[in-house]
Amino acid sequence: MAWKWIATVVGGILPVLCIAHVHIYHLSNGLTLIVKEDHRAPVVFSSMWYRIGSSYEHSGITGISHVLEHMMFRGTPQYPAGQIEQMISQKGGEQNAMTGDDQTVYYQRLSTEQWAISFVLEADRMRHLSLAQADFSKEIQVVMEERRLRTEDNPQAVTMERFMASAFVNNPYHHPTVGWMTDLQHMTVQDVRRWYRTWYAPNNAIVIVVGDVKPGAVWALAQKYFAPLKAAPLPKPKPRTEIAPLGSVHINVQVPAKLPLLIMGYPVPSLVTTPVSWQPYALEVLSALLGGSDSSRFTKTLIRGQAIASVAQSTYDPYTLYNHLLMLVGIPAENHTVSELKNAFLQQINRLQTHPVSMDELNRVKAQVVAQNMYEKDSLMNQAMNIGVPESLGLSWRVEEDHVRRIAAVTPEQIQQVAKIYLIQNHLTTAVLTPSEKIHGKK
Structure with a gap:
């Protein structure tokens, strides 16, 4: 990630807004960076947001966004499985991720001196995830077990899932975020690779940093680590308007x-x-x-x-x-x-x-x-x-x-x-x- 390459795109990188300690920048590859200062403690919360979640899925691959979230912790060629967790923990930080209906979020909480490692890791796994068959075979079992424990063995969760499926016909919230079990059972690593290549790109991402930081320094790091990543052609989701109800x-x-x-x-x-x-x-x-x-x-x-x-x-x-x-x-x-x-x-x-x-x-x-x-x-x-x-x-x-x-x-x-x-x-x-x-x- 040479500075020489970054210099070529600097002309297309424009800070857009600064209001109430919130600073917004856009890289020429489409990535949005938002920085909010909060100097009450020497802590930084860095998060990567992808505009992808279960509402983007269709029948047959439900739960794939959540499965990919699991796979994001299985490493890259540069940072193999387990090394990311070790690097974060050695620096006294913590990390996790969340998949929702409409977005997937990865985040780290670290000290002011150590937080920049977040950009290193997120930039690497945005486009270089390993997605090996052996890792997928393990993680898909983990996800299915998670579904059994949190939904199928929980009567209230089962009821809510069936309620949502009945309340919506064409609206994508018909599907559970964890996915239907039959879709998980038939999912392949090729499906996940395709989903990753389609949606995990800088022009579908928002980086949000909140805490004890200087916006200019964050901006410089974003240029260094994220600017070299190339944008990808994103599919335009088709309208999925719910049909009019005909009765209760x-x-x-x-x-x-x-x-x-x-x-x-x-x-x-x-x-x-x-x-x-x-x-x-x-x-x-x-x-x-x-x-x-x-x-x-x-x-x-x-x-x-x-x-x-x-x-x-x-x-x-x-x-x-x-x-x-x-x-x-x-x-x-x-x-x-x-x-x-x-x-x-x-x-x-x-x-x-x-x-x-x-x-x-x-x-x-x-x-x-x-x-x-x-x-x-x-x-x-x-x-x-x-x-x-x-x-x-x-x-x-x-x-x-x-x-x-x-x-x-x-x-x-x-x-x-x-x-x-x-x-x-x-x-x-x-x-x-x-x-x-x-x-x-x-x-």
Whole structure:
């Protein structure tokens, strides 16, 4: 990686933005570098983000992004398996990786003096991964065992997986991130090599460095290690728009379990897909109001008040590449049924649709959402996540920076409006876990 080669491309490397200690640069090969200064401690969190995850997969190769994540730790010709871990640990650091629906992330946490090794390792394995058959044969077994332990042997996880597959037909969130077992069983190392060559390229990557660093120094290292890597032609994913629902969907999952479980979901837009910019923020506040905290309506009414639920929660993630779900999850209390809990959930939805939220309650919920948002910024990793997630979706990191202001602007009328538009019976998917012991009359 000679400086001579870098000098040839320097003319095409342009720093783009510097706001609030966030510095953004673009290499001529398409790689984006984002640096955020945080000098509270001599620590640096360096992360490599690829715009690839399970939502890019299709039937037959589901789980391949996650399998490739495992293979990324099996080494390169320059740094064979085990050497990367040894180098990081010898420098007192730690590393890991995550595969999600819409992105795959590799990260290291190291001291200010030692963090540059992250660029050395990530630049090397971006285009030079070994991907040997012997390593694949071992890792695919590890992934299948992971699926057995985390999903197939977990009744709640099985129910959630079947729920998602029922809620979505054409939307890629139909598939689990870990993949379907039959696809894993028939996956080949050639499949993984093809996936790696297709998506792991500088023009599909974002490097985010947060911590005790000087942006200019980080920029110089990025030029040294990443600029020599060549861009690759990236496929343009075809639209995978979910078909319009023709009525509500209900599934029963019958597996051995100690407790029943209720999952309800309504299709809703994300920040990427929303037709109106304020709607995702109204949906986020609505979800928090229903079941986002110990002072939410579900907790006060269904758990403490009526005592018909032992668990009652609401979740919504606005940061997804495609439309997703606002989900209600609950476990009925002893001597109460799933049917009772579902009716109670529906009553709370109806209340939102027919009675505007009071300003006192709305302000309390907003304060909780904002406090959680601010608390998350205390961690270097969370700061990197707050930048990387929107950027990997094609949004700007400034969306997250603007989050608090947009939440504060949500009105009671907007909450009522999104409840009426999206939380409708004909769009509802329901999954019920019925413990099979009870089905067979066992206790």
